[in-house]
Amino acid sequence: MKIAIIQFPGSNCDRDAYYALAGVFNQPSRLFWHKRPSLAGAECVVLPGGFSYGDYLRCGAIARFSPIMKSIIEFANNGGPVIGICNGFQILCEAGLLPGALVRNEGMEFVCETASLKVEDSMDYFNQESLGETIDIPIAHGEGNYRIDDAGLTELEANNQVLFRYANNPNGSKADIAGIRNKNGNVFGMMPHPERAVEDLHPSRDGIGVIKAFLKSQMARQKA
Numbered sequence: 001m002k003i004a005i006i007q008f009p010g011s012n013c014d015r016d017a018y019y020a021l022a023g024v025f026n027q028p029s030r031l032f033w034h035k036r037p038s039l040a041g042a043e044c045v046v047l048p049g050g051f052s053y054g055d056y057l058r059c060g061a062i063a064r065f066s067p068i069m070k071s072i073i074e075f076a077n078n079g080g081p082v083i084g085i086c087n088g089f090q091i092l093c094e095a096g097l098l099p100g101a102l103v104r105n106e107g108m109e110f111v112c113e114t115a116s117l118k119v120e121d122s123m124d125y126f127n128q129e130s131l132g133e134t135i136d137i138p139i140a141h142g143e144g145n146y147r148i149d150d151a152g153l154t155e156l157e158a159n160n161q162v163l164f165r166y167a168n169n170p171n172g173s174k175a176d177i178a179g180i181r182n183k184n185g186n187v188f189g190m191m192p193h194p195e196r197a198v199e200d201l202h203p204s205r206d207g208i209g210v211i212k213a214f215l216k217s218q219m220a221r222q223k224a
Contacts, residue, residue, distance in 0.1 A: 106172025
């Protein structure tokens with residue numbers, strides 16, 4: 001898949017994402033500056049972690065209006081695969097491509113640790129059979145507290161849109177949610193960083209399974 005990794009002012013995980021996708025998975029990947037007007041034939045979009053626009057106003061609130069976001073929203077609404085990691089997850093929520101919002105951690109402190117995640121049976125490749133019951137993925141955020149109203153949570157649960165839950169909730173997220181997808185199964189968001197769990201020197205290599213599940217699920221969708 002031809003992958004566009006979006007760079008915003010303040011992105012700091014764009015190179016990590018590029019290394020994981022181009023280096024570990026050998027996928028043709030390019031860094032796209034946020035002022036580009038189009039995705040130029042990209043088949044997949046990654047919104048990486050970081051602190052876009054210094055997290056002014058709210059995390060992702062300004063990046064949501066970057067020029068390239070118009071193309072990303074259109075791409076996603078047409079079924080194109082998009083994944084947002086950490087700040088990218090925040091941007092997708094701000095853009096309305098995923099439900100809910102990410103706010104300050106319950107303890108009002110930045111959390112940087114390896115989180116144990118419970119894998120939910122959400123869809124093909126994102127299930128316990130493919131990934132295992134639990135995986136260990138690093139987190140690094142100050143605004144990872146996932147919030148959604150009760151009606152929205154009921155809908156998420158009914159549609160099996162929850163991908164991962166924290167085993168030991170580090171930020172106060174509602175229902176321990178660490179990652180979700182949209183109803184159509186082409187837009188994904190997660191606060192943990194799978195791109196930081198792909199090498200022996202990393203806390204784990206469980207990120208390989210997460211990235212592989214995303215790529216396989218989207219390749220299967222394109223063939224369907």
